[in-house]
Amino acid sequence: MATSAAAAVTVSSSDALALASAIVSLARDAFTHRRNCQQLAEHAELVRALLEKVDGTDLARVPEIEEGLRELEEVLREALELVESCRGKSCMYMVATGWNAVYEFRRVETEIDRRVKIPTLTALVHEFRMEHLKQALRAIEDDHRDYTLDELDIEAQKAILKPDRTKRDADVLEKFLYRAYPDLRFDEALQEEREKLHVELQWLRSRNETKQCRVIEHLISVAENASNTLPSKRVTKLLVNQPAFVMSGYINNVKSITESFQDQGQDDWQADLFGCCMEPCLSFKTCLYPCGMFARIANAVSRGEISRELAVNNVFAFSLIGSCCCYTCCVRRRLRKLFNIQGSLCDDFLTHLTCCCCAMVQEWRELELRGVEGCQGRKMIPPPYQFMKP
Numbered sequence: 265m266a267t268s269a270a271a272a273v274t275v276s277s278s279d280a281l282a283l284a285s286a287i288v289s290l291a292r293d294a295f296t297h298r299r300n301c302q303q304l305a306e307h308a309e310l311v312r313a314l315l316e317k318v319d320g321t322d323l324a325r326v327p328e329i330e331e332g333l334r335e336l337e338e339v340l341r342e343a344l345e346l347v348e349s350c351r352g353k354s355c356m357y358m359v360a361t362g363w364n365a366v367y368e369f370r371r372v373e374t375e376i377d378r379r380v381k382i383p384t385l386t387a388l389v390h391e392f393r394m395e396h397l398k399q400a401l402r403a404i405e406d407d408h409r410d411y412t413l414d415e416l417d418i419e420a421q422k423a424i425l426k427p428d429r430t431k432r433d434a435d436v437l438e439k440f441l442y443r444a445y446p447d448l449r450f451d452e453a454l455q456e457e458r459e460k461l462h463v464e465l466q467w468l469r470s471r472n473e474t475k476q477c478r479v480i481e482h483l484i485s486v487a488e489n490a491s492n493t494l495p496s497k498r499v500t501k502l503l504v505n506q507p508a509f510v511m512s513g514y515i516n517n518v519k520s521i522t523e524s525f526q527d528q529g530q531d532d533w534q535a536d537l538f539g540c541c542m543e544p545c546l547s548f549k550t551c552l553y554p555c556g557m558f559a560r561i562a563n564a565v566s567r568g569e570i571s572r573e574l575a576v577n578n579v580f581a582f583s584l585i586g587s588c589c590c591y592t593c594c595v596r597r598r599l600r601k602l603f604n605i606q607g608s609l610c611d612d613f614l615t616h617l618t619c620c621c622c623a624m625v626q627e628w629r630e631l632e633l634r635g636v637e638g639c640q641g642r643k644m645i646p647p648p649y650q651f652m653k654p
Contacts, residue, residue: 280333281319283340284312287347294350295444296358296417300369301347303409307373308343310407311336311380314400323388332382339375346372354460355444356483359420362413369411380404416440424486431532434490454491458484533605535629537615540622543629550621550628555579557624558592564631565599589616592624599627 291305315333323329346368350358358365380401389397413421420440423433438450445453465480540547550557558579559572575595582588593612600607615623 280337280340281312281315283337283344284308284315287340287344288312290344290347290351294347296353296355297350297362297365297369299414300366300411301350303411304343304347304369304373307376307404307407307409308340310400310404311340311376314380314397314404317397317400318385323385326384326388328384329382329388332379332385336376336379339372339379343372343376352460354457354464354483355441356424356457356487357461357464357480359413359417359440360424360479360483362417362421366411366413373409373411377404416443424483429486429489437486437490451491454487458487458491461487533626533630534633535626537619537622537626539629540625543625546628547621547625550624554621554624557628558595561599561624561627561631562595565595565602565627589613589620592616592620596623596627599630603630605630 287308288305291301291308294301318324318329318333324333346365350365385397386401388394389401416436416439419436423429423436426433429437441448441450441453441457445456448456461480461484465477465484468476468480540550555576556572559575562570562575563572578591579588582591590613593609593616596612596616597607597609599605600612
């Protein structure tokens, strides 16, 4: 498909120098394959440096060199279209066909290097000892890039292409789209993706690309299903002057929290047990003063029934008989029941016994993610899928 940026370059200037400059410029705005686009742009920057040196000499008017530069233009135009596709096409489509794009990046760089090695140009550079051109040629020859998919792209690709998706897959999709559309909510990003996918589908149908059309149709269904699972935000507060808790886009008072989960299936933890490395400050505070963190968790989970002072006193009392984990795991069990999170008392005890600090970091982050009053402090994306801005 002819892209807007590539077409603009074709109309205004068709020389290799302008194409290399356009690649460097457009790579900064790529939504997907950002690392690959940046690497290709850095390689194009070396090519541009060589072309600027050649452009200022009579070498460009040598017929053999002129023909070689024309071939280089064709490859640079392909590279420009590849970068533009990462900038203008659907992110879901680009990650679903991610390895094809990776192979295309590798092929384009190889073709650029092959076209740069114009025999006449190389011979003249060595014969007349043009050191500045020799260094530019050597820099391109020594520059080898490793094009691949990063970890998030691979996870997103697996989540998108599988027929049945779990909540974790939806979290991966939201995290992936947040990186591409940092200024949009999840539902807005999905709408943007659907529009791009429909445009791509129409273009592929016009070319009778049946296999690719099926891929696009699958991606549209994924985007629509993800969008349909988003709850409409509803704000209700049943009792005045009662503690309010915000959970999954709803505001409920303490008497309606448990009821709001009775009609739902068991949920999973939204915070990872070993996600403490993502919160180094919180983890450090918990390791430095675990009793204080536990007191805050117990106070929030009990909705004020257990004061912080009482929680600390109870921990010290249980620690005298070497069984403080028996008390702390009960608070974890109470948190699970509050949010209808699956698990068992045995799991809670073993978690606190083997990794108490990690468990408390997870519990506090869970309260933050659920939006419990007094535990906010994060910029949140609308539920049900949660991803924190880094």
